[in-house]
Amino acid sequence: MWAYTFRRLLYAVPVLLGVSMLVFALIHLAPGDVVDILVPPEVPKEIADDLRRRFRLDEPIYVQYFAWLGRLLVGDLGISFFTNRPVGEELFGALGNTLILALPAAVLGFLLGILLGALAAYNHDSWLDKLFSATAIVGVSLPHYWVGIVLVAIFAVVFNVLPAQGMGLGGIPTSWEQLKHLILPVVTLSLIPMGVISRLVRANVLEILSQEFVGALHAKGLLSRRVLYHTLKNAAPSALALMGLQFGYLLGGSILVETVFNWPGSGGLMNLAIFRRDIPVLSGTIVVLAAIFVAINILVDVLQALIDPRMRR
Amino acid sequence: MADAAVLSSDPALALKRAQQGQSYWRRVWQRLRDDKMTLAVIGVLALLLLMVIFAPWFTVHDPYVGSVLRRLKPIGTPGHWLGTDEVGRDLWSRMVYGGRLSLLAGVVPVFLALLIGGFLGILAGYVGGVLNSAIMRLTDVLYAFPSILLAIAITGILGAGLQNTILALTISFIPPIIRISESITTQVRHLDFVEAARASGAAPLTIMRYHILNNVLGPILVYATSLISICIILAAGLSFLGLGVTPPSAEWGLMLNNLRQALWVSPFVAALPGVMIFITSMCFNLMSDGLRQAMDVRL
Numbered sequence: 001m002w003a004y005t006f007r008r009l010l011y012a013v014p015v016l017l018g019v020s021m022l023v024f025a026l027i028h029l030a031p032g033d034v035v036d037i038l039v040p041p042e043v044p045k046e047i048a049d050d051l052r053r054r055f056r057l058d059e060p061i062y063v064q065y066f067a068w069l070g071r072l073l074v075g076d077l078g079i080s081f082f083t084n085r086p087v088g089e090e091l092f093g094a095l096g097n098t099l100i101l102a103l104p105a106a107v108l109g110f111l112l113g114i115l116l117g118a119l120a121a122y123n124h125d126s127w128l129d130k131l132f133s134a135t136a137i138v139g140v141s142l143p144h145y146w147v148g149i150v151l152v153a154i155f156a157v158v159f160n161v162l163p164a165q166g167m168g169l170g171g172i173p174t175s176w177e178q179l180k181h182l183i184l185p186v187v188t189l190s191l192i193p194m195g196v197i198s199r200l201v202r203a204n205v206l207e208i209l210s211q212e213f214v215g216a217l218h219a220k221g222l223l224s225r226r227v228l229y230h231t232l233k234n235a236a237p238s239a240l241a242l243m244g245l246q247f248g249y250l251l252g253g254s255i256l257v258e259t260v261f262n263w264p265g266s267g268g269l270m271n272l273a274i275f276r277r278d279i280p281v282l283s284g285t286i287v288v289l290a291a292i293f294v295a296i297n298i299l300v301d302v303l304q305a306l307i308d309p310r311m312r313r
Numbered sequence: 314m315a316d317a318a319v320l321s322s323d324p325a326l327a328l329k330r331a332q333q334g335q336s337y338w339r340r341v342w343q344r345l346r347d348d349k350m351t352l353a354v355i356g357v358l359a360l361l362l363l364m365v366i367f368a369p370w371f372t373v374h375d376p377y378v379g380s381v382l383r384r385l386k387p388i389g390t391p392g393h394w395l396g397t398d399e400v401g402r403d404l405w406s407r408m409v410y411g412g413r414l415s416l417l418a419g420v421v422p423v424f425l426a427l428l429i430g431g432f433l434g435i436l437a438g439y440v441g442g443v444l445n446s447a448i449m450r451l452t453d454v455l456y457a458f459p460s461i462l463l464a465i466a467i468t469g470i471l472g473a474g475l476q477n478t479i480l481a482l483t484i485s486f487i488p489p490i491i492r493i494s495e496s497i498t499t500q501v502r503h504l505d506f507v508e509a510a511r512a513s514g515a516a517p518l519t520i521m522r523y524h525i526l527n528n529v530l531g532p533i534l535v536y537a538t539s540l541i542s543i544c545i546i547l548a549a550g551l552s553f554l555g556l557g558v559t560p561p562s563a564e565w566g567l568m569l570n571n572l573r574q575a576l577w578v579s580p581f582v583a584a585l586p587g588v589m590i591f592i593t594s595m596c597f598n599l600m601s602d603g604l605r606q607a608m609d610v611r612l
Contacts, residue, residue, distance in 0.1 A: 014450065015450075018451070018453075019454060019458070022454060026466060026467065143594065149573065154580075249459045252459035252461070252462040259553075274469040275555070290458050293457060293462075
């Protein structure tokens with residue numbers, strides 16, 4: 001088990017190196033360099049070139065890459081062009097805010113998804129199955145940013161019962177006033193995981209129920225409660241993998257929903273950075289979010305291997 | 314099917330049957346014909362496509378001409394049955410014309426990713442060895458990004474516009490297609506009929522074209538139709554962020570973005586363009602489910 005975990009961790013190294021190269025290449029493929037963004041076009045060429053030297057933009061590209069990578073490895077993500085604050089500091093606060101949305105959204109989406117999927121499978125071909133399957137396919141087909149807009153239109157504009165934007169005072173919510181800010185974005189974010197998970201759980205449970213060992217368990221005289229336990233244990237690894245993936249999407253793909261609700265999270269930070277052409281913030285956010293996604297995937301693989309020893313290849 | 318074709322005594326006939334694989338596709342078609350839901354969904358998509366292509370026949374007003382006097386008319390206004398947008402343009406016209414760019418940005422990236430990713434995946438699965446490792450390890454790097462993050466990173470850094478949107482989404486959809494086609498090809502490669510073909514002296518390219526492709530293409534195509542649904546949502550999402558199509562183009566995501574400022578004045582008009590994104594993506598999802606059932610493939 002430890003050997004597997006170690007191998008999995010070791011394999012993340014080349015992947016993360018590749019990620020850093022890709023992000024670095026993207027920044028250098030962009031039209032214009034950092035100095036073009038920082039100084040107005042009427043500035044004399046000598047001053048611009050002097051700045052380029054100071055930023056070491058005149059050095060060969062691989063030297064620039066390794067210098068950037070070196071700073072990245074010691075946790076130095078650079079300084080924001082716009083706010084002059086370290087990118088790490090800004091990103092840390094924003095990630096916390098994203099987590100405040102992603103955690104409850106994941107819990108809500110996963111629980112509902114497992115419940116709907118399992119109930120649909122156990123009542124195969126009944127009206128319940130049809131209703132839940134329809135709910136699931138609507139869940140995966142809805143553009144979630146649009147759901148956010150519709151929820152705001154209904155609950156903030158028409159009924160005026162919930163706030164439309166922002167997170168109120170900020171920080172971890174403790175009062176009802178702060179919790180109210182969470183409701184609409186969390187419901188919006190939980191839709192896709194709910195749909196995706198329930199579709200997978202339904203298909204998995206149906207397949208497992210059709211296998212011979214389930215019949216054998218029943219024939220052995222096992223209580224249906226115990227049979228359920230065996231079924232769920234068999235359905236768990238692939239559901240777990242999907243949940244990890246979905247949680248990664250909630251963290252890394254929150255930009256659309258955060259934009260709708262003006263939520264000051266990592267997605268909101270990225271959106272601002274794009275429109276301010278704040279390259280250090282943008283590249284830092286992308287690299288860190290990708291690293292988190294890789295870490296979640298490793299965690300899921302290890303958990304999967306714990307449940308199902310066949311995975312420890 | 315293909316394995317029977319290999320065992321057939323007449324090589325010319327065997328080749329022909331392997332190329333056509335007729336009996337299988339005929340059965341798929343029969344199953345599809347009985348599936349009323351999928352047929353209805355395909356009908357809706359065909360209608361949508363017709364409306365978008367022949368947009369002038371389905372609309373009265375110019376989608377780009379507005380009037381300050383007619384701003385934000387509610388749904389049901391005479392002459393503008395879906396109301397007007399924030400600069401007084403007819404919303405129905407804009408939704409019909411907007412489908413052109415939205416469908417283009419939703420279908421083209423998946424098609425391109427299917428060509429590139431399918432080729433690389435089948436190659437990796439069939440050849441194996443070092444080539445497989447090289448292709449799959451590069452795929453792993455792209456897999457380290459949630460797809461929306463990769464698309465946003467590319468358009469955010471390279472700049473907005475239809476071309477960059479298509480480029481970004483194509484790159485985001487290549488890795489999942491490579492993975493699926495590689496794993497299916499690897500499975501098929503070890504099946505008996507491929508071994509038989511190899512043993513009977515068929516050239517590698519022939520095996521790849523007739524035996525592998527015939528068995529791999531179906532599942533990959535089904536998977537790709539389900540990706541179109543995601544791609545339409547993401548493409549409109551990029552425009553919604555201001556990273557996709559640029560104003561004054563009519564595009565569903567961009568319309569949603571422009572109408573956001575009107576949310577407090579007329580909330581339902583503001584939410585309207587999203588209905589089109591939802592219906593289209595739902596139809597592609599249902600079609601993918603129907604096709605999967607008809608072809609009885611497991612993914």
